Amino acid sequence: MDNYGYGSSYGGGGGGGGGFMAGETNSPAGGKSADGNNTTLRPITIKQALDATLPYPEADYQIDGAGVGSICFVGQVRNVSTQSTNITYRIDDGTGEIEVKQWVDSATADSMDTDDAKAAAGKNQVVNNGYAKVFGKLKTFGNKRFVGSHCVRPVTNINELHYHMLEVVAVHLFFTRGPVGGTGGTAGGAGGADATMGGVDDYSASKGLPAMSPVARRVYNLLKTEPQSNEGLHAQLIAAKLSLPMPDVARAGDELLTAGVIFSTVDEQTWAILEY
Amino acid sequence: MSLQTPRVLPAHLHAFHATPANPHTPTTVRLLGTVTALRGDTATITCGTNGDVTLLLKPDSHLQMGRLVEVVGKVVDVEGGLGVRVLASFDWGSPADCDYKIYEHVVNATHRFKGVFYEAVE
Numbered sequence: 001m002d003n004y005g006y007g008s009s010y011g012g013g014g015g016g017g018g019g020f021m022a023g024e025t026n027s028p029a030g031g032k033s034a035d036g037n038n039t040t041l042r043p044i045t046i047k048q049a050l051d052a053t054l055p056y057p058e059a060d061y062q063i064d065g066a067g068v069g070s071i072c073f074v075g076q077v078r079n080v081s082t083q084s085t086n087i088t089y090r091i092d093d094g095t096g097e098i099e100v101k102q103w104v105d106s107a108t109a110d111s112m113d114t115d116d117a118k119a120a121a122g123k124n125q126v127v128n129n130g131y132a133k134v135f136g137k138l139k140t141f142g143n144k145r146f147v148g149s150h151c152v153r154p155v156t157n158i159n160e161l162h163y164h165m166l167e168v169v170a171v172h173l174f175f176t177r178g179p180v181g182g183t184g185g186t187a188g189g190a191g192g193a194d195a196t197m198g199g200v201d202d203y204s205a206s207k208g209l210p211a212m213s214p215v216a217r218r219v220y221n222l223l224k225t226e227p228q229s230n231e232g233l234h235a236q237l238i239a240a241k242l243s244l245p246m247p248d249v250a251r252a253g254d255e256l257l258t259a260g261v262i263f264s265t266v267d268e269q270t271w272a273i274l275e276y
Numbered sequence: 277m278s279l280q281t282p283r284v285l286p287a288h289l290h291a292f293h294a295t296p297a298n299p300h301t302p303t304t305v306r307l308l309g310t311v312t313a314l315r316g317d318t319a320t321i322t323c324g325t326n327g328d329v330t331l332l333l334k335p336d337s338h339l340q341m342g343r344l345v346e347v348v349g350k351v352v353d354v355e356g357g358l359g360v361r362v363l364a365s366f367d368w369g370s371p372a373d374c375d376y377k378i379y380e381h382v383v384n385a386t387h388r389f390k391g392v393f394y395e396a397v398e
Contacts, residue, residue, distance in 0.1 A: 094283060094306050130366075131366075162375075166381060173389075
């Protein structure tokens with residue numbers, strides 16, 4: 001029961017790891033991916049969908065400080081209402097309730113008339129109070145949040161539901177605490193806050209890193225492992241080595257600077273690890 | 277305010293029991309278990325190796341012996357401890373198709389990372 005890689009290494013969050021959650025570092029310029037470039041599919045709970053923040057209008061929604069493209073969730077269908085252009089479902093997954101709109105594709109609607117399609121549709125029917133898995137995108141209409149979906153299909157095996165829940169937690173932890181096994185990934189939840197204040201020598205032991213975003217962790221790891229002069233590495237070089245866009249690296253740098261684990265050397269864009 | 281129904285095991289029922297001393301918000305929970313006894317308006321479900329829970333049924337809850345059911349209900353006092361007044365139930369079919377260990381992990385994760393699943397008091 002207790003051997004979650006995360007649970008044990010993070011000390012169950014006692015004292016709540018100070019430092020930075022990825023979310024705090026997002027300046028408006030950071031979330032500028034509303035152009036549909038974000039093609040990720042993130043498993044979430046409905047509560048996360050309802051709690052998702054919008055950094056500014058027209059932006060992508062953010063959950064745990066990470067922009068979300070498409071989402072998927074599993075829940076019970078509480079209501080189905082079929083209109084001429086769309087089917088609206090109310091889905092409840094035990095963490096909240098949300099409306100899901102699935103637009104009716106006129107092409108598929110027509111082919112429903114054939115017997116084959118009918119048989120297939122009958123098998124694939126989502127029923128009231130049954131479980132369903134929904135794939136779609138978070139949308140807002142007026143003040144109401146809903147999911148614009150392209151696929152709603154029934155779930156018949158309970159293990160799929162449970163798998164989804166665990167995946168949700170795994171992804172949540174990825175975004176809040178970084179990848180499994182990353183350097184310094186064992187930053188004790190309790191150690192983080194104190195270390196930022198005065199326990200600098202903890203860093204050289206590489207165990208007191210505060211919570212940071214995955215990008216920041218990658219930048220930190222590169223600075224730690226890459227051969228360099230005492231001037232450290234320039235942000236552009238880091239961006240090239242990690243094949244990351246410059247703004248992301250700049251943001252990660254800010255995060256690390258604020259956390260006091262790196263310092264700028266010859267200019268503001270050149271950083272070295274702070275350790276003795 | 278949307279209805280939140282955290283998934284629990286029998287051992288967690290006390291934490292979701294509304295008493296003056298414990299005014300927890302969600303008192304409605306979800307339980308998963310196999311129906312092992314039916315007695316008219318009450319029933320018993322067995323939650324893997326985690327013990328039994330007494331259910332107070334609704335007239336229209338149709339539980340079947342030996343089936344795996346997911347129950348949404350309110351935690352209430354029953355003689356001999358805590359039980360659940362059923363609000364809704366869902367039949368998941370044969371218990372053989374469910375790995376109950378995974379459910380235990382789900383419940384564990386739910387409460388360890390509450391923020392993802394329900395609004396916790398304080």
